[in-house]
Amino acid sequence: MPISDIVLTIAALLVVIACSQPLARRSGLPFTVVLAMIGVLLALAAKWLLYTTITDQFNEVASLVIDIPVSSATFLDIMLPILLFQGAVTIDVRRLAKDTAPVILLAVLGVVVALVIIGGAVSFVSSAPLVVCLLFGAIVATTDPSAVIALFRDLGAPARLTRLVEGESLLNDATAIAAFSAFLALTISGGKFDLLNVSSTLSVSLAGGIAVGLIAGRVTVQILAWLRSFRAAQVTITVALPYLIYTLANNYIHISGVVAVVTAGLVLSAFARSRFQSETFRFFQDTLDQLSWWAGSLVFILAALLVPGLLADVQVSDLWITLVAVFAALVARAVILFGVFPILSATRLTQSISTPTKTVIIWGGLRGAVTLALALAVTENPLVDPETKRFIAIQATGFALFTLLIQGTTLTALMRWLGLDQLSPIERAFRSQVLSQSLSTVKSSLRNFAGRYQLDDELVETAMSPYSERLSKVAKDRTFEETISDKERLTLGLVALANQEKSLLFDPRWSAGVPHILIDQYLLAVDAMIDAAREDGRLGYLRAARKPHKHSSAFRILGWCHARMGINRPLAQYLGRRFQLLLINRIMVLELGVFLDTKLKALLGDRPAEILGEILRQRQEEIERHLAGLRLQYPRFARTLDHALLERFAYREEVEQIDNLREAGIISEDLARSLIGEAESIHAVVKPRSQVDFRATTSELLVSFPVFSELSQSELDEITKSLRTRVFADDAFIFRKGDKADGLYFIASGAVEIRIGERVVRLGHGDFFGEMALLAETRRSADIRSISYSHLLLLEANTFHKLVKAHPHWRSRLDEVAKERRAMNEAEKLAKEQELAKLVAIVTKPDNF
Known part of the structure; x- marks a missing residue:
């Protein structure tokens, strides 16, 4: 088929997909279910037009639909990586971490239980070998949550329900595809089922995918930080990443490419946002959302086009096998949700899940494109015998159609019946408060708008009447005050x-x-x-x-x-x-x-x-x-950081002003681009990195104190030898009021807080304290504690008194400092006493009674 015909067909299908959205909304069906129906109808219509004897006018158009070269690689190598990556990047990893246990159970243990129960049940009602039945179990163990999640969001389902299904989908496909590869190899080789060999293969594949994903994700995060100012480059890197990881992991390292892509996406979800500028991150999210929407929609409609061909040889007996498989799949999910989850909840390993939520998760396990893609991979493999190909093609297709057409179309009614589309009591009560504020704002804005443009008062009242009526109803609703404490x-x-x-x-x-x-x-x-x-x-x-x-x-x-x-x-x-x-x-x-x-x-x-x-x-x-x-x-470092903050704010304000002028049409796009480029060039200048101004040497520190300014170098050296190092952590007390005076402290680095009653004084680098108790030969008069990591130098009491005797002029200088501090304390004490006296006089004045 020529490339031009393929491009034409894909473009036409995209138009059909776009026009299907209103149909899905009006019908109330999940969008992907509608796409599957349309795809099947298109395929049936194309086959009828191609083989009918009524007319040959549409044969060329019909052949474009029937002969489009869709293979398993189309789904697994082109569509799947971007779908998985987008799901992993957009999920809230930190919220998902709270549900790690249930997600792993649903995705890993759930897949294992499903393929065992489904494979075992099918082997009882069919003539297929056990390995082929287990292969079929692995194929249909892949749930496709896109339809369910879209429905959950439309109906306002609880966030945790959506999160559980999203989390399951990220790991479910990885586990199922890894199991599929192992059982397909056994089917081709004709070997016997070896549980140990299959388990080891799965473990290596999953562990290798996690390791590669972690490494690739962290490297990408660093690259994104390096490319922070280049929007196109950042988005290009992130779009290319899932295909790069998936292909390398699958084809060259021979581990799970699905797990690698999902792991890398989760790493980016946790750490990448701060590496983007805010506008770039929104653009990145929008780009991924659009790409995944195209890929997801094409996956469903292309897979649906294959359905008539895959079901060409279907027989009545095949329907019985499909129904047994569907029932076994529901039982398998119920075993996990109703059998294992209560045990985990009782042991506090996970939060409990309500029965309605479990019911929806069971019934919402829809199968779709991945299931059909894996079935297609079996039918395309020349080493698989024809009977196995037929069995897998019919059963996988029938299973997927049942989940889409029966479970998918009844899921909305089930959720409504279980009340999962309702707001919680608190949210319902809070709704009235939000409505009250928003409706009042709308009325005020509408009146201002009408006044500004001198619109007719009668029309204004008519336009406002619906809001006034709603506001009066909300005003009578007292649920907010009554329901929410x-x-x-x-x-x-x-x-x-x-x-x-x-x-x-x-x-x-x-x-x-x-x-x-x-x-x-x-x-x-x-x-x-x-x-x-x-x-x-x-x-x-x-x-x-x-x-x-x-x-x-x-x-x-x-x-x-x-x-x-x-x-x-x-x-x-x-x-x-x-x-x-x-x-x-x-x-x-x-x-x-x-x-x-x-x-x-x-x-x-x-x-x-x-x-x-x-x-x-x-x-x-x-x-x-x-x-x-x-x-x-660190006074100098503090000033540097404050200055950098002011620079960043000024730069953002400048860019915002330019954008406002451009949007208002005052300046052209070219001028705006030039002005922003100039601002960026100034802002992007690499400045020398500032570091904290760490402590000076002891001799330099002593010289900076006025009390040591008149001492000779030999005297300073003598004092330096006498100093002892003391290190205090944040909030550690250096001494308390009433303690014995152990010496004079100098702050080499750090800061301390002196508390005398309610008065607080803070001292920092280059200050000293503790001299008053030494000079007066009394106990400590205040509590002093470190308020950061503090490196202090202690001149012990014995050495202090020796130096005072040896250097009387130094003693006189310390006396001056102590006198100044004592006078300051007395002044503050007197001011507080006078203020208290005034307050007492006012309170006891007879006129006040």
Whole structure:
């Protein structure tokens, strides 16, 4: 068949596919089921036109449909990789991780159980050998979830139900195809079934696919980061990736290409988004969605065109075998869902799944293109005997048609009957609150619009009347106040804040230039906040929000290397990243405050909004405290990061202004491109990477203190020899009020917090403390603790008193410093006493009673 004819036929089929969407919506059937029906009808019509004696006018058109060169490679090598990759990239990996056990059970154990039960049942009612029956079981164990997922989304099915079916589909095909390859080899060789050999082959294939996918995914993530400014290059890399991995794995490494593609897609889903600019990521998603829609639609309609040919030799007895196979498949899925899942739920290895959800998963196991593609691979293989070809072709095709035409067409009714198309009670109650706000906004906007363009008042009232009626009905609905408690509203608000924080994190004004590892770390923290808010409310949310601020075990190792071995660079890099994380964290929390006031408050009510505001204030205070310590510790590095943030914001504002002028038609596309290119060239200038300004040497540090400025070098050397190193972690107390004065402390690096009553003073790099108790020979008068990783130098009490006696002028200088600090403390104490006295006078004034 000429290439031009193939192109013509594919183009015509794409037009048919596009026109089928409205038909699917009106009929209420899954789109892929409609495509399968249309494909079968097209094939039957083409055969009738080609062989009828009525007319020969349409023979050429009919031959284009019948003779189109569709093989198993068309489905498995061209269509399947992009479909699998798109499904893996778009799934929420972090949410899917919560359902790892059920997904693996459905996809791996479920396939094994299915092929065993189906193969065993078919072997009892047919004359085919057991190996051929198991081969058939592997072929029909591949579920095609595209129709089901589209239906779930249209009906508003629970997100977890959709996630389970999506997760199953990603690994299901991999397991089934690997099993298919093993049983096809046994069928061709005529060997006996060896469970150990089949199991080892499957294990190697799956494990190899996972390894290759992980490596390819991580390498691609690094390439995407390198190509961050080149949209076309990034999208090209990601579209080429599934075909590159699939072909290498299948044809050259001889492992599961399906598993490799799925694993690579999951890696990109987890880590790639922060490597794209926000506009590029949306373009990338849209591109993958469109490609997968074309591929998925063509797969169904092309596979359907093959159905009449595959069923050419069907007999009545074949129908009985197909029905037995379908029943066995339903039983196999029921065994997993109703037999194994309850055990896992009881042992807390997975969340429980409701009976309606299990029922829909069982009935929703539709088979489609992959099943027909594997059957086609058997019929195309010259080493397979004709009887086996006929058996596989008829049974696989009949099985797929039953699931599509019977299960697919009744799935909507089943879901509605089970109530899975309904909102949860909380969402139904929350709906009235959302409607109230949105309808009020629509009415206000409509009135402003009419006033601006001086439209007739009567027409305005007519247009507003439907909204007024709906608004009055919503106003009478008290389910929000009655159904949703304050605790539930608070949980809704916390989840909304976390989701908004995730969205803000991808705003290039804030996140551009932030290392990808920090964005990934932040995303994990936000997901943990969502889960913790749902499970433990505000306490869980705050606990998860504070977790990124705590130092890891790696930090303690780096601190030990710094203090004991003098290795500074790893610790400096760690603290620099921590500083950047806190800066972006601070911006996010401040932006969340605006979001709370402008969006959430009207939806949740005053009391929940007040509590949410207090939670955000607690987060901000925590962040500010850590930041204050780091700013004191690394002042130059802090200024560098602040300057970089301002530069990024200015750059994004400049680009946005140019885009606005272009969209308004004020400037041309060419001028806009030139201006953006100029802004990018300035922004893209590689600046020298700044690092934390780590501690100075001891002698340099002492010279910087005014109290040591008059000492000679020999005296400084003497003091340097007397100093002892002390290292304190974040939040560690250096000493407490009432402790015995052990010496004078100098801050080589880090920051400390001095708390005297309610008064808090923070000191950083180059400051000293602890002299007052030594000079007055009293106990400590305040609590002092480290507020970051602090490297201190201790001049012990005995050595201090020796130096004071030996250097009276040094003693006098320390006395001056101590006097200044004591006077400051007394002044603040007096001010507080006067303020308290005024308050007492106002309260006790007779006029107040």
